[in-house]
Amino acid sequence: MPMDPRTEELLVERALRGLDDDEHRELQQRGAEDDDSYDLAAAAILLATTPVEAMPAELANKVLAAAPAGPPSTLVGVVAPTIGKPAPVASLQDQREKQTKRRSSLVPWLAAAACLLVAIGAWLWAGRDGKHTSALPIAEARAELLRSAPDVTTIEWKATDDPAAKGALGDVVWSQTRQLGYMRFRGLAVNDPKQYQYQLWIFDKGRDDKYPVDGGVFDITPSGEVIVPIKAKLAVDEAAMFAVTVERPGGVVVSKRERIVVIAARKS
Amino acid sequence: MTSSPVLARVAAGDALAVRECLARYGALVWSIARRFEPGDAEDAVQEIFLDLWKSAARFDPQIASEATFVAMIARRRLIDRRRAHRRRPATEQLAETPIPDTALRPDASLEAAKAARALGQLRPEQRQVLVLSTCHGMSHGEIAAHTGMPLGTVKAHARRGLSSIRAALLGVPEGQS
Numbered sequence: 001m002p003m004d005p006r007t008e009e010l011l012v013e014r015a016l017r018g019l020d021d022d023e024h025r026e027l028q029q030r031g032a033e034d035d036d037s038y039d040l041a042a043a044a045i046l047l048a049t050t051p052v053e054a055m056p057a058e059l060a061n062k063v064l065a066a067a068p069a070g071p072p073s074t075l076v077g078v079v080a081p082t083i084g085k086p087a088p089v090a091s092l093q094d095q096r097e098k099q100t101k102r103r104s105s106l107v108p109w110l111a112a113a114a115c116l117l118v119a120i121g122a123w124l125w126a127g128r129d130g131k132h133t134s135a136l137p138i139a140e141a142r143a144e145l146l147r148s149a150p151d152v153t154t155i156e157w158k159a160t161d162d163p164a165a166k167g168a169l170g171d172v173v174w175s176q177t178r179q180l181g182y183m184r185f186r187g188l189a190v191n192d193p194k195q196y197q198y199q200l201w202i203f204d205k206g207r208d209d210k211y212p213v214d215g216g217v218f219d220i221t222p223s224g225e226v227i228v229p230i231k232a233k234l235a236v237d238e239a240a241m242f243a244v245t246v247e248r249p250g251g252v253v254v255s256k257r258e259r260i261v262v263i264a265a266r267k268s
Numbered sequence: 269m270t271s272s273p274v275l276a277r278v279a280a281g282d283a284l285a286v287r288e289c290l291a292r293y294g295a296l297v298w299s300i301a302r303r304f305e306p307g308d309a310e311d312a313v314q315e316i317f318l319d320l321w322k323s324a325a326r327f328d329p330q331i332a333s334e335a336t337f338v339a340m341i342a343r344r345r346l347i348d349r350r351r352a353h354r355r356r357p358a359t360e361q362l363a364e365t366p367i368p369d370t371a372l373r374p375d376a377s378l379e380a381a382k383a384a385r386a387l388g389q390l391r392p393e394q395r396q397v398l399v400l401s402t403c404h405g406m407s408h409g410e411i412a413a414h415t416g417m418p419l420g421t422v423k424a425h426a427r428r429g430l431s432s433i434r435a436a437l438l439g440v441p442e443g444q445s
Contacts, residue, residue, distance in 0.1 A: 001444060003443055008431070008443060009427065012430050012431070015402075015430060016402065016430065017347065017401075017407055017408070018344075018348065018350075036332075037434050037438060038430055038434055039343070039344065040331070040332050040337075040434075041383065041433040041434035042340075042343060042401075042402040042433075043337075044336050044339070044377075044382070045383050045387060045398060046300060046303075046339050046403050047296075047339045048381070048384035048387065049384075049387075049399060050296070050299050050403065051299065053298065053299055054294075054295050055294040055297070059298070059310050059314075063294070063317045064287065064290060066318060067283075067286045067290070067321060068281065169382075169439065170378060184378060186378055187330075222330075223329055224273060224328075224329020224330055224332075224333065225377070225378060
């Protein structure tokens with residue numbers, strides 16, 4: 001459905017510069033206040049272009065000190081911002097005063113938090129030389145592969161007409177020399193592993209495409225973005241294409257390819 | 269195997285999840301805050317995380333990745349701070365045209381990956397306006413003054429550019445709801 005031009009204008013302006021009170025009210029009256037799609041697009045641009053550097057440890061401690069001890073409703077007096085309506089910034093001063101009073105009782109907790117942050121940092125750093133990739137959380141392991149493997153390729157999934165693939169998107173990264181890769185999905189239908197599972201097939205340029213390499217069986221859970229490691233059963237000489245099919249629980253040795261959900265083909 | 273979201277657990281009051289959230293996104297928030305407010309990033313970061321703890325329950329993994337949601341919360345707070353305190357962007361950092369290198373960080377979220385590809389397909393002037401606006405918080409007037417483009421042109425580039433990125437993320441034609 002085409003969007004009303006004025007609504008689109010307000011959403012764009014909110015994403016780029018914020019709205020004044022009148023504009024904010026107008027957006028509410030148009031029933032579009034909850035449409036975050038332009039704000040998320042702006043956030044995605046920022047994510048794509050911002051070099052990331054570590055937060056200073058002292059600042060991390062301050063953030064932790066102000067963190068809720070229970071559910072976030074305990075953050076009295078703080079309101080999450082709406083665009084164009086500055087949140088009560090004075091609350092930060094209130095928080096500072098509260099922090100001074102709480103600091104003495106928080107010292108042991110801060111020390112524990114600092115140790116935890118150091119441990120997390122060491123854990124993440126250990127993965128950067130590529131030697132401990134398997135011990136990293138899956139997203140970090142994928143990132144480590146992209147950083148360290150010179151031959152890694154990234155290919156976007158293309159969804160088929162299969163109902164499970166409606167709205168599916170994502171990519172597959174693969175390193176030939178490491179024989180290692182990861183699939184990433186959003187929007188692929190959540191499956192009940194007792195009913196069916198997804199199975200990856202890797203089409204090797206050097207093999208008959210009747211017999212692709214089994215890349216492993218996996219499930220999609222309702223957690224949004226899902227990253228799955230590729231577990232190729234055989235060495236792959238040259239991956240030409242990746243395809244995911246729907247199969248019975250546990251997978252199959254040879255797929256009938258009755259339900260292919262996504263495909264990622266390397267450009268030759 | 270999944271990259272398990274942490275914000276749902278933050279919303280539920282899990283203290284360990286709060287620490288994990290900080291470990292996971294602290295660098296991102298700090299880097300974004302420094303981009304918008306290089307001289308006052310510490311205050312900004314603390315406010316952003318307060319907003320994040322409060323907004324955690326709103327995160328929907330079906331709509332965006334956690335990193336994109338966190339970046340959105342950060343931008344909103346930074347825009348609010350700029351409007352409230354009439355801060356000006358640090359234009360001395362923009363001596364060269366800040367066209368982003370669209371080679372992605374390896375840990376880029378799906379949205380960031382798509383946004384980077386879509387950015388690369390925009391006309392250079394649209395891309396420039398969009399980056400100055402979204403990543404440096406410059407107003408249309410400030411961008412016009414910085415680039416020499418007419419104000420109307422800047423507004424048109426910003427609107428079309430952001431609509432293009434949004435359409436690429438959603439997989440819909442531009443201007444569709």
